[in-house]
Each structure stands twice: as structure tokens, then as C-alpha cells.
Amino acid sequence: MSLISIKNLTKGYPGVIANKDVSFDIERGEIHALLGENGAGKSTLVKAIYGLVKPDSGTMTLEGESFAPAEPRAARAAGVAMVFQHFSLFDAMNVAENIALGMENPPPQNEVAARVRSVSHQYGLPLDPDMIVGDLSAGERQRVEIIRCLLQDPKLLIMDEPTSVLTPQEVDILFETLRKLASEGTSILYISHKLEEIRSLCDKATVLRLGQVVGECDPRQTSARDMAELMVGMVLHVPTKTDKPLGDVALTLTNLSAPAPHQFGTRLRAINLEVRKGEIFGIGGVAGNGQDELVAALCGEMPTAADMVKLGTQNIGNLAPNARRALGLCAAPEERNGHAAVPDMSLIENTILTAVTRKNLAKNGFLQWDKARSFAQEIIRTFDVRTPGARSTAGSLSGGNLQKFVIGREIMQDPDVLIINQPTWGVDASAAAAIRQAILDLADQGAAVVVISQDLDELMEVADRFAALNDGQLSAPRDAASLTIDEIGLMLGGAHDLEVAHVGP
Amino acid sequence: MILLEKRPEPSRAWAVATPLLAVLLTMIVGGILFAALGKNPFETIRTIFLDPLFSEFAWYYRPQLLIKGAPLVLIAIGLSFGYRAGIWNIGAEGQYIIGAICGAAVGLALYPMESRFIFPLMVLAGAAGGTLWAMIPGILRVKFGTNEILVSLMLVYVAEQILASMALGAMRNPEGMGFPGSRNLSQYPSAANLELVAGSGMHWGVVAAFIAVIFGYITLSRHIFGFHVRLSGQGPRAAVFAGVNPKRMILICLGISGALAGMAGLFEVSGPAGQISIDFNVGYGFTAIIVAFLGRLHPVGILLAGGLMALTYIGGEIAQSNLGLPGAAIQLLQGMLLFFLLAVDVLTNYRIRLSQRGTV
Numbered sequence: 001m002s003l004i005s006i007k008n009l010t011k012g013y014p015g016v017i018a019n020k021d022v023s024f025d026i027e028r029g030e031i032h033a034l035l036g037e038n039g040a041g042k043s044t045l046v047k048a049i050y051g052l053v054k055p056d057s058g059t060m061t062l063e064g065e066s067f068a069p070a071e072p073r074a075a076r077a078a079g080v081a082m083v084f085q086h087f088s089l090f091d092a093m094n095v096a097e098n099i100a101l102g103m104e105n106p107p108p109q110n111e112v113a114a115r116v117r118s119v120s121h122q123y124g125l126p127l128d129p130d131m132i133v134g135d136l137s138a139g140e141r142q143r144v145e146i147i148r149c150l151l152q153d154p155k156l157l158i159m160d161e162p163t164s165v166l167t168p169q170e171v172d173i174l175f176e177t178l179r180k181l182a183s184e185g186t187s188i189l190y191i192s193h194k195l196e197e198i199r200s201l202c203d204k205a206t207v208l209r210l211g212q213v214v215g216e217c218d219p220r221q222t223s224a225r226d227m228a229e230l231m232v233g234m235v236l237h238v239p240t241k242t243d244k245p246l247g248d249v250a251l252t253l254t255n256l257s258a259p260a261p262h263q264f265g266t267r268l269r270a271i272n273l274e275v276r277k278g279e280i281f282g283i284g285g286v287a288g289n290g291q292d293e294l295v296a297a298l299c300g301e302m303p304t305a306a307d308m309v310k311l312g313t314q315n316i317g318n319l320a321p322n323a324r325r326a327l328g329l330c331a332a333p334e335e336r337n338g339h340a341a342v343p344d345m346s347l348i349e350n351t352i353l354t355a356v357t358r359k360n361l362a363k364n365g366f367l368q369w370d371k372a373r374s375f376a377q378e379i380i381r382t383f384d385v386r387t388p389g390a391r392s393t394a395g396s397l398s399g400g401n402l403q404k405f406v407i408g409r410e411i412m413q414d415p416d417v418l419i420i421n422q423p424t425w426g427v428d429a430s431a432a433a434a435i436r437q438a439i440l441d442l443a444d445q446g447a448a449v450v451v452i453s454q455d456l457d458e459l460m461e462v463a464d465r466f467a468a469l470n471d472g473q474l475s476a477p478r479d480a481a482s483l484t485i486d487e488i489g490l491m492l493g494g495a496h497d498l499e500v501a502h503v504g505p
Numbered sequence: 506m507i508l509l510e511k512r513p514e515p516s517r518a519w520a521v522a523t524p525l526l527a528v529l530l531t532m533i534v535g536g537i538l539f540a541a542l543g544k545n546p547f548e549t550i551r552t553i554f555l556d557p558l559f560s561e562f563a564w565y566y567r568p569q570l571l572i573k574g575a576p577l578v579l580i581a582i583g584l585s586f587g588y589r590a591g592i593w594n595i596g597a598e599g600q601y602i603i604g605a606i607c608g609a610a611v612g613l614a615l616y617p618m619e620s621r622f623i624f625p626l627m628v629l630a631g632a633a634g635g636t637l638w639a640m641i642p643g644i645l646r647v648k649f650g651t652n653e654i655l656v657s658l659m660l661v662y663v664a665e666q667i668l669a670s671m672a673l674g675a676m677r678n679p680e681g682m683g684f685p686g687s688r689n690l691s692q693y694p695s696a697a698n699l700e701l702v703a704g705s706g707m708h709w710g711v712v713a714a715f716i717a718v719i720f721g722y723i724t725l726s727r728h729i730f731g732f733h734v735r736l737s738g739q740g741p742r743a744a745v746f747a748g749v750n751p752k753r754m755i756l757i758c759l760g761i762s763g764a765l766a767g768m769a770g771l772f773e774v775s776g777p778a779g780q781i782s783i784d785f786n787v788g789y790g791f792t793a794i795i796v797a798f799l800g801r802l803h804p805v806g807i808l809l810a811g812g813l814m815a816l817t818y819i820g821g822e823i824a825q826s827n828l829g830l831p832g833a834a835i836q837l838l839q840g841m842l843l844f845f846l847l848a849v850d851v852l853t854n855y856r857i858r859l860s861q862r863g864t865v
Contacts, residue, residue, distance in 0.1 A: 299746065300748070301745050301746060320748050320750070321745075321746060321747065321748040322747075322748035325748075331746075333746060335742070338740045338741075338742050338743055339740070339742040339743055339746055340743070340746065341740075341743065342736065342739045342740035342743045343740075344515070344739050344740075345735075345736075345739060345740075349732070352729075352732060353736070353743060353746070353747045354746070354747060356729065356747075362729045365728050365729050365730065366727050366728055366729070367727055367728065367729055367732060393515075
């Protein structure tokens, strides 16, 4: 008998069907992958299992009994635990306090701490219960969430995109832990769009597209490409890279240092870097190692000493963002909503946001709305942004479409140097391919591009050279072609305090 | 069960309709309140909202509408810049007082000299006084991260003490038999802000309010500075990315609202009020906050809202004298207007859906 069985589950929101007649079973001790693009309905489905969403129709049975949790508490009581993609932890409290906060009847602090120690040792997830969460790396924070779940002794553990914040070594440790849990009889529902991971970890995969189950497969027997095409429903276009000689140095960083901009920020330490025209430089690293700060220092949000950042031969470290744009440096920050774009403003207004200087969208300070609108329409056309029109608000676009708009807005300003942080974060596979191709095309036209990403496969696909950002320091650059994923993992660091799960009782 | 469902985009129709709905709700609940006070609700509502315009004494009240409305609109336009940028100046009343004192000081210092430059100089002094007073919360916020809401509000009470001290001391009329209060500026031709057309209520403050509406409209919809103001409010991080210096934005927005409030104070002290007195300020600076929000922080909306608030002021006075309504009831009515506006505001961004089952 299956542990959990889902039959004909349907959930609709006004205007969209999130899940339609979804059925699948998870066996005891099985690691089951739920695969699908953004918007395929994975989140709604697991929220239904975790009691956050009530399905419109369909049934669920857990261990043969009807299972319809009205709230997460009921789901937890029935033995379902979930680790979310976004952590719900308080930075200012320590690990044991954070874990006790999630319990129904927390025992005394020292008892919680002792149980955290024993569980973390048992599953090879080292964690000091007295550490303040704000000081932990993303991987360690995830361990807090996992241990919080393990303390409930769950029958089913749901993990939503767990590896997006981990280094390859941390991923290995996590997988060891999950395999050990599965061998002890815990079922795991593993949500991801990273196919290689699913192939190495999971026993079975259910693929969702547009809310419906479009296939089941054994990921070990199926190629990543086949799974991707099942997921997307079409043949994928793979970006192409052409070899060409590099030009002069376009961007130089000399001992770029800056203090942490806020309490939980990262200090930049003496970063040295040269990027040439036509080159794509990839910077990898786990989130929170100084990516945001580096982008801020490069785009001008966080000015530094003038000679720390050089565009061509000109010192620009002390210039404001628009002065840098005028000289040819554009940037696309990671956060689309509220940083790269304003959700409540129209795409025309969002065009003015960064393009006012280079596209001359203002005359004597007065905005030229006609010009801005036609440039916005040009971006929408060229980058295939799916939207009713330029007057739509940025917030009404899907993540992938807004990202295409943001990247398109910067590329179409024809910059000499482009800085992009997380170009395809939370973007569906076809939009991601289009964005990567656009980045490659821009470099072919002679621009220097710096791509900062946590997605190593992406960096390997586009970058000519690669360096890792670790605690505000940049490693020595390496040729991307000669690197293996393992070597990159070592460059990313943060693997020093890890151990593999103690297999056995 | 009633569900609120987020709209994909804010509704333009509701953005226009919510202020009207708020006025309607205020009339209904206000009517209930007046009935509870033992007054005829229909007569009271009519007295407050219609009598100033259409009664037999309307010839007297209509000019009052301009006189009361002008400072409200002038101050609210200034406040709307800050509010759009997420900078909460609650102390326009204090800036209004200090503007009046500084402007009046120039006039009184030059008395009894006659020159056509005196009044413009007073206007500048009023604007400068209001700006300086607004710079106190501004600089404290920029340098030390203090909360401009609290500081600007508390400075209102400081300004009131300075006003009292001026009326009783430094600015007291030497020929005033020891009564508190300055010389009457409206009787000093070079410093007087007199009616431009007799009997119309139109004075320089009204002209300035209309100019401010036009200036505000063009700046917010056409100029890059107005764009940056809106950006700072709707996406502070995006504003920095677009090259806005947030500290400079705070100072500029507080400066604009201080300058306009100071000018409003000067136009009042040299015209309708006539003199610096202990009870010179009557709350225009606070009511302007309601005006700014009632007008959706939009210059044209503020113009209409200023007119409406002036109406409730005048109608309220009529209701007080004719129907014996307590003054507090009128203030309650004005407060209710803001309350309902904020409450029905939710309809702009959400739609209401009724569901049969209790599903969430």
C-alpha cells in the first residue's frame, strides 16, 4: 500500500486552473520527484498536501485513511513536514529558539538544544543550536529547517527546490541525508527543475505541465533532455556560443573593497578583476556571499573610491548610477520586483527607470512619453515579452516575462559593459534559454558581460571565464571550459565544516 | 463569506470612485451621529454641504470657500510630494506657523516704510521660514535616522509655543494697549494680502494655490523629478537603482512641503487673519493631510478635495451657529472622511467576492 495517494485533485484560482485531475502515489521510503516549470502547479499541489490550500475536488489518502488537512498543523500532526524554498527563520534568534518557535508544545530550551544536536549528528547535518541564525550561511539555515522537520519524525517530507542555495558539496551532503531518511522508511517528495539532481537522487518522477500530469518516468532511465522536453512540451533550443578573439579591457576592478551596507550584509574584500570586450565573465557563489554588494558597487548604488572601478581607462568608482550608464555601464539586479522594476508602474515607466539617460527619454528634465513608449514596445517585440501592451504594469507580468523585459531593457541600451545578477532566477526553461542567447549575442557584438549566478550549469553554458565569490572575496579566475563541477564546488568553498551522513544506525 | 481578491492591476474606475463613496459614507454615518446628538440629520447634512453654496447667504460664504480652501490646497500640494515619495511630513501646521512668523517679521520690521517690494519679500521669508522648520526633521532623519513623523509632529507644538511668545513679546503691537497680538498687517498697505477683486475672496494665496496645482501636475506627470518622487514611494530600491539619492529626496520633499506651508501661513497672516496672535493657527496644516489623501495625492484631486474640506469648515460653522452643533462633531466628520477613504481604498486594489463555501 502506498503511503500517500492523490486522486483527481483539482484546484482552480480565478482565471487559472492550478491543478487539474492530478493523480499519483508515493510509496513508503520512496524519493519521489515532482517536476515542472514555474507555474506548472507544483507549489499549489504541495500546498494542498501540506494543508495550506484546500482543493476544489479530488481526494487524498494517507496510509489508507482519508486525508484532508484543513491547516498545516493538521498535516504536521498526520506526519507531513515541509521545507520551504524561502526560510521562515528569525535572524536575531538562535537555532534552538527558532526551532522551539515552530513546535506546538516546546520543551525547555536545553532539551531542544540536546535534541537538535543528536538529530543533526545522526543525519550528518552539523548545526550548533546556540548559533544566531543571522550569522549562518544559507546552507546552514536550510539545515535548521530540515532539522525542525525531522524533530517531528515525519512520514512524508516535502522539499521545495532545496538545492538552489547550496554549493555542490552541500548538495552531496543533503542527498546523503535524504537517502538515509528514505532507507529508514521516510518518503520524500522532492520538487525541483534541476534534472541532473533528480536523476541522481530520485526513484520516480511525476511531471506536471500547466497543472496536469503529463508523464511519469524513472529518472535514472530517462535522459535529462527527454525530461526537459516533457516538462516544457516542446523541443528546447540550446544557446550557441561562438569563438572569437577578445578586445581591449572594458572593466577593471582594483582592490575593490567596501564595508557591509547593513547588519547582515557582506563586506567586499579586495576584489581584482579584468573583463575584456566580447568576454562573458561568470561569477558563481552561494547567495549571501557578496553578490548583491558587488552589483551595488558596480552599478553605482554603493559608491567606492574612484580608482577601484574602471570603465575602459576611466575611473568610475565614485560615480552615481546614471553617470555610469552615460559612460556605457548598465546593470540588471537580481530582484525583479521592486529593484530592477517597480511592480505598480507601467512598462513605459519601467523603461524610463534605467533608460532615460542612454536613450534620451527626457529633454531639459521633461519626460518624452512617446519616445519612452516606443522604446518599451521595441523591447517587448524584440524580446518576445508576453503582455497585453506597454501600458500594463510590471507586476502583471509573469516572472519569466518580466525578466525578459528587464534584461532586454538593458541590452537594448547597447551597453559596453553589462552586469547581470541571476539572469534566469525563477524563470521558465524557454525564457531562460532566450535570455542566455541574448547575453551571448551581446558579447558577440563586443560588449563585456559579467554574469553573477548561483546556477552553475548556466554559468558553464555562457561564461568564458569563471571565478567564485566567497564571503566577499573573489577567487582567481579560471577558464570555464577546463573546469569540472567538482572543482567549482571547491572554489565556492563553504564546504569545510561539512561531513557526510553517518550511514548505519 | 466575503473574500478579498487581489486585482491583477489597480482599478482606475475605483481610484476615482472611492473618494466619492467615502464622502457618501461620511454623510450617512455623520447623519446617524447628528441624529444621536438630537439634530435632524438631513437638515444638518444640508447645512454643512449645501448651504454654503446655495443658501440665501451664499454671497457671503462663497468667497469664504476660496479663503479657507487656498491654504488647504497649497499645503496639501506640498505634502503630496512627500507622501508620494514615502516621506511623512505630519508637521505642516508648524511650518505654516513659522512661515507666518518669519514673513510677518519682515513686514513688521519694515513698518511703516511703503514699497512694492515688501510683500514679495515677505512671501520669500514665509517660504524660507517654513522650509527651515521642515529641515529640522529632514536633517535629523538624514543624519541620525530619526522618524520624521514624530519629529515633524512634535515641532508643531514647539512652533505653537514660539507663536505665543511672539504674540505676547517680540511682535506685540507697541500701540496695542498691551493686548497680545502684532500690528494688523492687513492695514499696512505694502504688507497687506488684500482681495484682488472686491468681494470675490480671491487673494494672492488663492493665486499661489492654483499655480501650485499646475506646477504639481506638470512636475508629477511630465518631469523626471516627479517621476523620481513617485519611484521613491513605489519602489525605494528601484529608485536608488535609477540614480535617486534618497537623502537628497527626503530633504527636497520636506523642503517643498515646508515652503508651501510657510507661504500659506504668510498669505493667511497678511490677509484673512491680519496679525500674529496666540490663536492664529486653526489646523489647516492637519486638515491638509486629509485633503492630500482625499485628493488621491493628485494635484487636481487635491484642488477638489480642498474645496470639499473648505465646505465642511464653513458649513460646520453655520451648523454650529444655526443648529448649535458642537465644534467637535465637525472635526469628527472631517476625520471620518479620511477614515472612510482609507477603508474603501481597499477596493482599488482588491475586489470583493462572495463565496458559498468557507474555502480559503
